[in-house]
Amino acid sequence: MLVSVKDSISSWFRIEGRGISGYAFIIHRLTGIVLTAYIFLHLAFLTSLTEGESAYTSLIEKTVNIRFLPFDILLIGVTIYHSLNGLRLVIAEFFVTRYHRELFVIFIIVGVVIWIFTSYLLYRFVVV
Amino acid sequence: MIVQHDVTIIGAGLAGLRASIGAAEKSDRISIALVSKIYPLRSHSVCAEGGTGAALREGDSVELHSWDTVKGSDFLGDQDAIEFFCSIAPREVILLEHWGCPWSRTENGMLDQRPFGGHSFPRACYAADRTGFHEMHTLYERSLMYDNIERYSEYFVTSLIIEDNRVRGVTAIDLRTGELMVFQSKAVIIATGGAGRLYEFTTYSHTVTGDGMAIAYRAGIPLKDMEFFQFHPTGLLPSGILITEGARGEGGYLLNNRNERFMERYAPEKMELAPRDIVSRSMMTEINEGRGFEGPYGQYLLLDLRHLGEEKINEKLPLIREASIKFSGVDPVEEPIPVRPVAHYTMGGIHTNMYTETPVKGLYSAGEAACVSIHGANRLGTNSTMECLVFGGVAGERAAEFALGNDFAPVSSDYVKEEERRLFDDLLSRNGDERISVIRDEMRSTMERHVGIFRNGEDLKTGLRKIQELKERFKNISITDKGRSFNTELTHALEVDFMLDLAEVVVSGALLREESRGAHYRTDFPKRDDKKWLKHTLAYYTPEGPKFDYIPVTITKWKPVERKY
């Protein structure tokens, strides 16, 4: 009784009737996949460092600018979410076994604050 | 399709599961079929709440437990069977503990026991107020250990195959496919539970429709003492969900609208912990004399647990609290619970001896479906779950022994063809203009009104006429769903058909028994009459209606005396 891969995957991302921890999980998975993909990208970029200064600098000029800033902010958001939610899971698992919902809300608030702050820093870094 | 099993057990509640383990432990050479119309864990046994009685501790004894049971039964119980039952009971409690049942404990780690109605010693072993639930799960999980038990869940048994006074098997509908199956067997155990859905206001699950009793009755096996139907004092309004006697065992009060503990008028010594028939009658008297509360779902009284405190309620009666809040909107910690007497237990059942043997060879019955008779005219609380354990075990062992010493007897294909014709060509194809649900509801309200706690000749006669009329009308029902897979309309029709037969037996038996004993209270014959009626009723099936016979009660040590609490 094998189910199709399509059905399987759709069950991970089923939104209807889910509670807050269900959404947390769905986003955790998605951000995890994004971040893993980014490892490849990051290592590929670093290759330019072995090819001398001009190759590296032209790459930096292309990627570190205002046009890529939204992606940078998104990426940092993804990282913050994934790490804070991961931390929440560890805390919920080993230390606070009740109050998942409350914990999640606290972490979301903390995460958003950090995100706004780091986005501002990034903006300053790229534009100024 | 025909399958062969040495032992077929119908019903997978407490008694059925205990029987399957009993048979499996007897020998691993026999194969056991556990046939049930629902998954085992859905059985009504999970609803048992208060406790399971056994004489375990110093100060208590088998003799005392037996006497309490005999007195509780209003001397209609067979005393040899009662002593046998009480002597095995402690073993069963320990056995269940060894199998993993999470019994509630005392501080030093021993099994805890609580007081219960009609018992002169606190002997109800309990697992909070989910006793039946935990017992069921323990037995079900234990039964998974045995490879020779095969579970047939969601198979609806329709008839017993009996020839030459020897059981040959059963026929059943495989609900998933809708196909008629034959379970060919050397021995059959009926453990299908009571017939509680005969009544309107009842603690019973929707599935408790007395199928096994009716099947046996139609196959010619007599039903014993069916006129005795227990009304539990405390059914939650409006649904009838059981509020355990354990609530009173832990110290709960019953109150009328004058805020009086009225039980002091009826049973000054035992108060709320008098046997159920007495408490129920007292409550109905209070209501009839205008001391009840008036509510949207009829009159009721109050069960007050507030003085027990939140901690004790959470620890010992968590399910009661949950049910009261969810189904009645009342938190027992803050408010008294609205209750009314409610149909709760079928004392009667398939006629068996104390070894669970019916008059037919190879056919056994245990649990509420059977009438061994240890409950006589009124069952004591905690004795029903224990009955399932004790007699379930006995039935399993006896059936296994019988299967080891006998061969399969052939099942004629004509019989199966005839059963298929009856179910699918006749019943399923009916297109009359009567609705099954209407007939069922009329039957249930008739039973409630005419065969309730207080009965009298006139009412019973009217009731009997009504039931017979309903039986006639049933022939003209219609079944709209003609499909085979999970045709719950067809099974519902079969259940109502079964219940109509049982209702007829209950009413006729009650009409004939001109005395008041235990749960059977006739306002026109308010006294117990040992000269004429110290005997068991046996009802035999005939196409025209039940034919009655009577057999004596076994009395060993205890001569009948007046029953006072």
Next chain:
Amino acid sequence: MEEREVTFIVKRFYRNEWREDRYEFKAVRGMTVLDGLFHIRDNIDPSLSFRASCRMGICGSCGMVINGKAMLACSTQIFDLGTDVVRIEPLRNMEALKDLISDFDDFFEKHRRVKPYLIRKEEKSIEEGEYIQTPDELRKYRQYSLCIKCGLCYDACSITGSNKEYLGPAALASACRFIMDSRDQGEDERIPLVSDHTGCWRCHFMAECSEVCPKEVDPADAIQKLKRKALIYSLKRLFRR
């Protein structure tokens, strides 16, 4: 008494195809979704099939999806749903058999696979009486023993949907119930069963199972406990050799 016109939209698997039927009727205060379904069966459409037994939330028969969330029909008041349109469908992540009835065979088979019974190296004889277990020891596993096997957690869990072999919340909670029982000595048999690819490692602590659980068993918590038990057990074995 308060009355209200309600509409039940039932997603049925009827004669091997899906269809939706609408039923309109008057509900009164106090009526549960299960009462509503019985009302439909008795008065509007007798062919509607669903499972139900105890109607007091202890037998586990009537799990279904009500307005997108898995619930016990018997324990859900219609008036508490906050809407007059009630959508009902059978439990997801299980195969539908007919109407609201879904296939539980696999569910119970998984429960069986974790050996959900007391395993003793030596059984005490009946004459010696009960095993001693203090109320504190009882409290360690009591919560997990309250599971009614209603299957709601299998609907909520995203992994039971994607991996048919995953033991799932109820079965793992049941394993945990026995592992935490002071009378049980079956660690060597049970932990390897629950700690392979189909066992507790498939759980990523989404904790939806605990949210839908009608008996507050908290299966998610049970599974995390199992993971820790399995880790300790494995480390012990690694260093023993």
Next chain:
Amino acid sequence: MEEMHTKKVLEPVWWFFQIITGILLLVLVSLHLYVTHFASEKALDYSSVIGRLSSPGFKVLYAVLLLAVVYHGINGMRAIFLDLTMSDVTKRIVNILSLIVALLLFGYGVYLLANIG
């Protein structure tokens, strides 16, 4: 049989490493981002990058970060694949592929670390 057994012994360990590397990453990635973006405006200039990567301290730090991120990412992806219904053979393929990809990534990272600065 023996292999099945080892797997059962190791699976809990993989899970535990996932948690450990997760916590480690929280610290190391924060540090990495701080150093490359927030500490100085010139942090991404060629000279400063080469300068950082030439110091043995940063080399070790980045090696640990690389190991943790590769393990955490690939083991996470492996779990996502194993959450699908699959045969034992496919499961084994997933496990082996995960190992190969992880080794390649780590190897390439180490190669970069060795050749830069």
